[in-house]
Amino acid sequence: MSTSSIESPSAVATSEFDRDTAVTLRESGVYDAELSAGWTIIAAVNGGYLLALLGRALGDHLPHPDPFTISAHYLTPSVPGPAVIRTETVRTGRTLSTGTASLFQYAEDGTELERIRVLASYGDLDTLTDDVRTTATPPAIPPAGQCFSAADNPDPRIPGSSAIVDRLDLRLDPACVGWAVGAPSGKGEMRAWFDLADGRAHDPLSLLLAVDALPPTSFELGLKGWTPTVELTTHVRRRPAPGPLRVSITTRNLAGGFLEEDAEVWDSADRLVAQSRQLARAPRD
Template sequence: MSYEFDAVTTLAPVAGDEATLAGDFGTGWLVGKAVNGGVALAVAARALSLAAGPRYPDAIAVTGTYLNPSIAGPLTVRTDVLRRGGSLATGSALLLQPDADGTPVPRVLVQGSVGDLGALPPDDDGPTDPPTDLPAVEDCISSTENRPPSLHKSALLDRFDMRLDPATLGWALGEPSHRGMIQGWFRLRDGREPDTSMLLFAVDALPPVTADLGRLGWAPTLQLSVYARARPAPGWLQLRHETRHLSGGQFEEDARIWDSTGTLVAQARQLARVPR
């Protein structure tokens, strides 16, 4: 069976340039006219992993700096692998798209390390971050069925099934809690199971946490860093986003993801602009 997320992250080498790969965002991952930042990060990180080689299948620690909004349509990613070590390869990937006259426009610059999470030793005797206190899936509210009017035609929301914790959904009723926290359950609608590539998208899938502060609207990401801690087990993911500081028209958003076994599989932090 073919899955939509696999299609959007599929890349092919460009003839005559082994460091550049080509792909296409399509139209299914848009919020308004822009591609979701997590999807763009996943595509660029996938290019870095492919360029590094089969020994490095997982994006373990990557940071995306967002230069211009990504749009639907073709893309290329220029990669530069600086080092291939025993467990990690490190380098950069620059995602570009043509403008109206064909000039390449840089969209996202990704820097970081890729490796093999399956080859890392288990550490079972250290501190752990337990799953968030989240009601059962059936007791949460579907974001698809209860989307705000401004997102009625959002292609992105049709790609996944998200169930939001009612306790963190007061902002949708005009009653934000002002705690700066949103959490819920997440899975892709077509049944694709999670992997480390999908985690890069999932950390940016919840509504901006500023909604719980009464600040609704698009929150453009300036930079997003993601740390994959383990390969996720099949099933629903638990997502929790929080912010503790807002100033100068910017805020940080910290994300954590647990898999269906309660294992912490990803952490992320992004700096974004406050919705205007």
Template sequence: MATAAARAAIGDSEFDRDTAVVPRADEPGTYDIDLSAGWTIIAAVNGGYLLAVLGRALRDALPHPDPLTITAHYLTASQPGPAVIRTQTLRAGRTMSTGQASLYQTDEQGREVERIRVIAGYGDLSALPDDVRTSATPPAMPSYADCVSSDDAPDDGPVTGSTAILERLDLRLDPATAGWAIGMPSGAGDMRGWLGLADGRDHDPLSLLLAVDALPPTAFDLGLKGWTPTLELTVHLRAVPAPGPLRVALTTRNLAGGLLEEDAEVWDSADRLVAQARQLARAPRG
């Protein structure tokens, strides 16, 4: 299992650069960032990337290194460009600390608008006990080589708008959940795939926050098209991931009233369940 020192030694990848936050010397707990257009999808900045940005700010502000649980409410759509993050330490204990953070941007009228608000509990994943008792099993899916790359997607798929985030991911979808790309969704509400970062950077706890929201939405497998905006996202991190690509499985069991849930499981190369998530999203209107 990686140590905190090993995690700190991770190189300056695109993900690291684009989630880097700059503390304000005159405002403790406040950070500036320029949200990168490289992590946009359809009409807005990806929610997993944004969660990783806020997670990095809280990691700097709190005395513990890793988010164990983090919940975000997405209030308004974030856009590429300058943003400010304000954090607050709510409690700092021996093994766990709790904090909250909000990300703000300035709109066209010069008003500061809150985009996201999170509350999180931080600890040290490397210090957790090794005892594991679980009935969960890794998703059954083809090998990395037998899955479908985003390069294989047709030009007339259901995504209209920015797909910049796909250039930063090494994403291979299970063919059983990729039929939507050729107009043949299964209707089951499933999405599965292998996930790495395109520049080869290994995953760590912060990139797990990206991973739970990096695959195409399950709405596509339900036969829907268009943007699926996240309203709320909760992530539980269970372990520091082993090197290598992740396996991510998403499922939706209920779409009602224009809203759907997505349950996510993230497994590492050592067959460990390293992250779980649930989000509530608005179904595409198109």
């Protein structure tokens, strides 16, 4: 594809998210990128931010613009700094195209280290029919003014020390923040209002960020350790309406040292705009 769908410098300047997920075409299918330190949790680069970056490159390379279903396997921990994304077209169809993308970083000797491998099918959300027979219902989250933001967090270690907190306008449901005061609910649930701090409007790429940007459900299960993602698959089902998103994450099967996290993302028009599931390693404590 041409470079036309890559954000122009002027557009990039308007949003932290677009600036930090910008990719530069090096040669056909190969994109240079810079992983920003602005989207880290403690020292780790957020998996949703990385997915959005890969999603942008693949949307440029494939003939269809929007990720309909995108699966990412996280291989090694990404770090802030330069990266290269190599994309490949698997099949081009009339309504869907399938492709792969790999994000690499560089070892000290310059060799490439693969961080993430993605397999995805892209389409055009604007061509979808208007039929809706959704039986799922939006999560019941109190008004944003009654929810907890990072500024209210009594435990500054998590997530207050994380750069990503400043990039997001996250309002956590009070029913899901017991972990922050040492009283986890015991339920594998996390819910929040979700926006970008600089007010950037939502699109399919910010949905890829939204599905992996809340504190892990394991916090409310009383486990405070790290829950590294093994694999994350997201279905983008609709272009989000203007306004804040609501994100609901549920874990129902913490077993054998692994857990799943199911995310739903709802837009301001009460439409289920994205569904995701990830497999993650459970914290050891």
